[in-house]
Amino acid sequence: MRYKLSAPSQVKAVIELPASKSISNRALILHALAQGEGKLTNLSDCDDTQVMIRALDGQPHEVIDILAAGTAMRFLTAYLSVTPGIRLLTGTQRMQQRPIRLLVDALRQLGAHIEYASNEGYPPLRINGTTLSGNHITLQGSVSSQYISALLMIGPMLEHGLKLDLSGDIISQPYINLTLQLMQEFGASARWTSEHSICVEPHPYRNISFTVESDWSGASYWYQIAALASDAEIRLQGLFEKSYQGDSRGAEIFALLGVATEFTPEGVLLRKTAARPERLDEDFVDIPDLAQTFVVTCVLLNIPFRFTGLQSLKIKETDRICALITELRKLGYVLADENDSVLSWDGERCPAEATPVIQTYEDHRMAMAFAPAALCIPDMRIAEPQVVSKSYPRYWSDLAKAGFDIETEEKD
Structure with a gap:
């Protein structure tokens, strides 16, 4: 099974995030x-x-x-x-x-x-x-x-x-x-x-x-959607300003990519800003679960990057470094890997597949990091979408709630 995704022209939603x-x-x-x-x-x-x-x-x-x-x-x-x-x-x-x-x-x-x-x-x-x-x-x-x-x-x-x-x-x-x-x-x-x-x-x-507090890792995909959308206002419930979770630092990095965070009694409100760097250099050694989200976001925003501290990605649900390189090539982006711990993109492109199908490798974060690409690439397809149940079972229904059209297709 796979999903074909079509994105709305604007994203306005209130999302009850999963618990951490x-x-x-x-x-x-x-x-x-x-x-x-x-x-x-x-x-x-x-x-x-x-x-x-x-x-x-x-x-x-x-x-x-x-x-x-x-x-x-x-x-x-x-x-x-x-x-x-x-x-x-x-x-x-x-x-x-x-x-x-x-x-x-x-x-x-x-x-x-x-x-x-x-x-x-x-x-x-x-x-x-x-x-x-x-x-x-x-x-x-x-x-x-x-x-x-x-x-x-x-x-x-x-x-x-x-x-x-x-x-x-x-x-x-x-x-x-x-x-x-x-x-x-x-x-x-x-x-x-x-x-x-x-x-x-x-x-x-x-x-x-x-x-238990809501999940900042799950929140990162909504920050990604806000960064990629032309118009977005997203409320995420259950996040704390003073959080135990290291992935809360993702909000600081997304601020550089044009997503402002306003803390409210219920959680956070995300809004677009004009911020946009010429390139992004970050060390992900403390927040490796956010790497896929930022890799996909940066290439789609045409922001060159160099991300270090990725050595643990080789032994996650899949080899996430190899998976990112393989699947982004389908979308027309050529990434470089250094010593199995650094990923970078200097703007190099290649011909994109006409109807790309993103493989998820039994990895929930591959599915969730690539799904927001539908905001930039029409009719994105995600294979084996059920893998999101590992950390965010309601992910697809939340996307539908936010206006994404999700169509089920059988494999060829």
Whole structure:
């Protein structure tokens, strides 16, 4: 299946954004570790969060299938290591190709009992939950922040707490800070003790109720629509001006591309401005999930760019660097890749396909970052559009609400 998209001449809409997947998934783990009955409200309804809810529902699962949810795989690997019982943690074929050795090795250093059920270094994992007596781990700061967050969240459950040292450059630090802030809300004593060290005390979590903020990553696609539309006034509900989410920095970058943010009691109001840079140079090491959005936006606005800090894109739902290069060529744009960590565009064009079909590679963000291109390219087609359910299940209905025409087509 695929969708053919046609965009309205102007975009005026009020959008109820999904809850933050990043906050929801962390809150679920912390709530489970607290073993409390505090109520979690406004949890995300996306696939990634739903598989977490099922895994943590209190039922005795021998096999936990998290499908394509990378966050769930990493967080649950650590959680199950400190939770009594033996489970097999598995996922889709693509998930079984995503490396997890660094996290498993770190957990084993702490005393975890984890075996590879198939291929060494990859899921599925057989995990025998037990008490962990180790308390010191050293990791490269360039590893996925989800590995670091997974370890930090179980820190209060370790006999002697956890000291985590990070060497070299630390990528995606806002996600680490998000984890620490949420841990503290749930009663943990967890903090940076130096530029490269974090200490977590063996102090149990407490039972609290918690409300999840709306998702700044999901908001980025509406900022993109505002940037590409000739006329736009979009209200996004449930966003906080003082947010825990690192992706809130996307609003600052979009201001450079002509989208002003006005905070209201309900959320934000987006309006067009005349701002427009000659080129855009940004480091995405702290906000890698926004890279696809800004890559597509800049080429369509004819703004040359050089984006660094993209090394984690190679191991996301797909190789996002390769996917962006391949799919934007269909639209007539030639991107350059440097060392699997930098993407740039100097204005080079190539012949565009007459009726481009954007492949999504089982990656929700490919679908959502390319759909707004319909504002510039008539009859855009998005293959396998259902992948958005991973983080934003209502994305297509929200686009329709904003005036986009969405027609279902069968594959040729």
